Amino acid sequence: MTWQLFVMALLAGAANWAFRALPILLRRERTATPGWVERSLAAIGPAAIATLCVASLLPMLSSDLLALAPVIGGTLAVVGTYLARPSVVLATLAGAVVHGGMVWLLG
Amino acid sequence: MNTEARFRDGLFASLPIVMGYLPIAFSFGVAAARAGLAPGEAFALSLIIYAGASQFLALALFTSGAPVLVAAFTLIAMNLRHVLYGPTLMRAAGPKATTRRAWAWAFGLTDEVFGQALGTLTRGGTFSEAYMFGLGLAAYSAWLTGTLLGAIAGGGALEGWPSLSAGLGFMLPALFLALLLSLLSRRQVPVIVVAGVVTVLATLAISPTSGILLGMLAGAGAGLVRK
Numbered sequence: 001m002t003w004q005l006f007v008m009a010l011l012a013g014a015a016n017w018a019f020r021a022l023p024i025l026l027r028r029e030r031t032a033t034p035g036w037v038e039r040s041l042a043a044i045g046p047a048a049i050a051t052l053c054v055a056s057l058l059p060m061l062s063s064d065l066l067a068l069a070p071v072i073g074g075t076l077a078v079v080g081t082y083l084a085r086p087s088v089v090l091a092t093l094a095g096a097v098v099h100g101g102m103v104w105l106l107g
Numbered sequence: 108m109n110t111e112a113r114f115r116d117g118l119f120a121s122l123p124i125v126m127g128y129l130p131i132a133f134s135f136g137v138a139a140a141r142a143g144l145a146p147g148e149a150f151a152l153s154l155i156i157y158a159g160a161s162q163f164l165a166l167a168l169f170t171s172g173a174p175v176l177v178a179a180f181t182l183i184a185m186n187l188r189h190v191l192y193g194p195t196l197m198r199a200a201g202p203k204a205t206t207r208r209a210w211a212w213a214f215g216l217t218d219e220v221f222g223q224a225l226g227t228l229t230r231g232g233t234f235s236e237a238y239m240f241g242l243g244l245a246a247y248s249a250w251l252t253g254t255l256l257g258a259i260a261g262g263g264a265l266e267g268w269p270s271l272s273a274g275l276g277f278m279l280p281a282l283f284l285a286l287l288l289s290l291l292s293r294r295q296v297p298v299i300v301v302a303g304v305v306t307v308l309a310t311l312a313i314s315p316t317s318g319i320l321l322g323m324l325a326g327a328g329a330g331l332v333r334k
Contacts (some may be wrong), residue, residue, distance in 0.1 A: 008165060008175050008178050012183060015182075016156060016158055016186050016214070017214050019186055021209055024194070024197055024209040027197060043327045043329065044184075044187045046298045046302070047322070048187070051319050052319065053287050055310065056279050074281060078288070087123060088219055092127055092281045099281070101270065
């Protein structure tokens with residue numbers, strides 16, 4: 001592992017531990033958090049997920065309908081499965097199965 | 108669940124997460140091998156970072172030659188949302204919940220583990236650190252196992268299986284979409300729309316890496332200005 005990759009992993013891993021554990025370990029009686037901090041913290045999660053969702057779908061978009069069909073099918077499978085049963089894992093697997101299945105069917 | 112949740116209850120509750128993590132981690136292992144990492148290096152990334160999307164992005168940033176601090180900041184910004192998970196979970200667990208060993212089990216508080224634990228509490232379950240260890244350890248083990256298998260299988264492992272490769276390749280967008288649906292609310296719509304639009308524009312105008320960073324910042328900014 002190059003030192004750059006190792007340093008990047010260590011910094012990200014340490015931050016992950018801090019983000020996940022410190023708010024629990026440092027928990028005290030409710031202290032007032034400034035409103036703007038709470039609002040921006042609350043928005044970062046959805047913003048990050050939305051950004052990653054768009055960024056991961058963008059390279060898959062194509063003007064070729066045959067290439068686009070599995071992406072549309074997989075996306076609809078995720079949404080449909082989640083609406084039927086709100087489970088992130090099930091919806092993810094359904095999307096992947098439908099996408100892979102359509103690639104197989106369409107050759 | 109009226110009695111205190113046990114370690115094995117956590118293991119059982121983790122089964123859907125394990126089923127989801129194994130193929131996603133496998134595809135990370137394959138992607139790491141394609142990026143030129145040895146199996147041990149891919150395993151180390153999963154062991155140290157343990158955050159799916161961040162790890163895929165780490166590979167992209169690493170292979171694109173992004174500066175270490177810029178890459179680390181991007182990965183850190185991506186997981187800032189986890190700050191909210193612990194307080195939310197402990198609020199649901201109640202004032203009697205103990206957190207003596209949270210320094211260990213809280214590292215496993217991923218999106219899915221948090222969602223499962225919160226769901227259990229919402230459905231009337233009780234909180235225990237043993238349950239959190241069971242839930243978290245099984246998920247972590249699945250993540251590490253999947254990574255190692257994928258990395259050993261190597262970048263060319265799926266060349267003869269295009270539909271399987273396509274399905275695994277869609278796992279990540281599917282995961283993000285499902286996560287997005289899980290936190291979708293009327294209140295979050297402006298944040299999501301702004302983040303999405305800025306990501307598209309910045310990706311087209313500058314680069315995919317800039318698109319991700321600017322999209323997140325713009326979304327957080329939209330959250331800041333809302334009432």
